[in-house]
Amino acid sequence: MAPEYLCELVSIRKSSRKLRSSSQILLQVPVSRLKSYGDCAFNVAAPTLWNKLPANIRNASSLGNFKSLLKTHLFKVAFTDK
Template sequence: MCLPVLVKNIARLRPSLSDSVAQTLIHAFITSRLDYCNGVLSGVHSKTLARLQYVQNSAVRLLTRTKPWQHITPTLIHLHWLPVKSRIHFKTLLLTYKSLHTIAPQYLTDLLHPYTPSRSLRSSDTGLLSIPRSRLRTVGDRAFSVAAPTLWNALPPEIRNAASLDIFKSALKAHLFTLAFGP
């Protein structure tokens, strides 16, 4: 079943649902599908992202009973939900962290290579990754082997060097939240 149909079905039931039950349904049927394998959507066309963002916005409006003419950004901030593009970056960076710390499957770990400059530089110990060249800008830059190091190298060093997965997740979400909505 497609996402807009799920939103409509939950909307029909919404008057008889409590807020907690509505939130559970939205997380179970909508946000879980938005997040499932969304790392594949890295670098996807903005028109596709806009459609997915529309579904997320509809789910937020349904959950909070926000009117269609009201801005959705304050509601997203209140719920502490990342926009779809930031959720995709979160998933890609999480897989990158897991790959670098041997928590992810070996085939992902094999795609990432540490940056080693040809001569001694200050950047050699900063935990950067080497970004391979891609033949095709549209498709090649979307590959995990290119997108992950690009996003990873853009992170502040204190996030890249997080001591544990939980610390990394919370710091990364806070960073992406700030990038998406401002301080």
């Protein structure tokens, strides 16, 4: 669904062992050397944000459903008192 040049920057996390998280769709977060700029790079920031999303949003059945669930989640995060 994403452009090819963005797909090349992220990869699905693969584990050599059978873990409970193996059934989840998580992305590999590369290690960045520069904390100020490296963590802001797309190939680090995108997988980090994706992995923080709740499983029901990551496993949405369609793009429309994903957008709806994501919008609801972001509103809850922004407008709930902590």
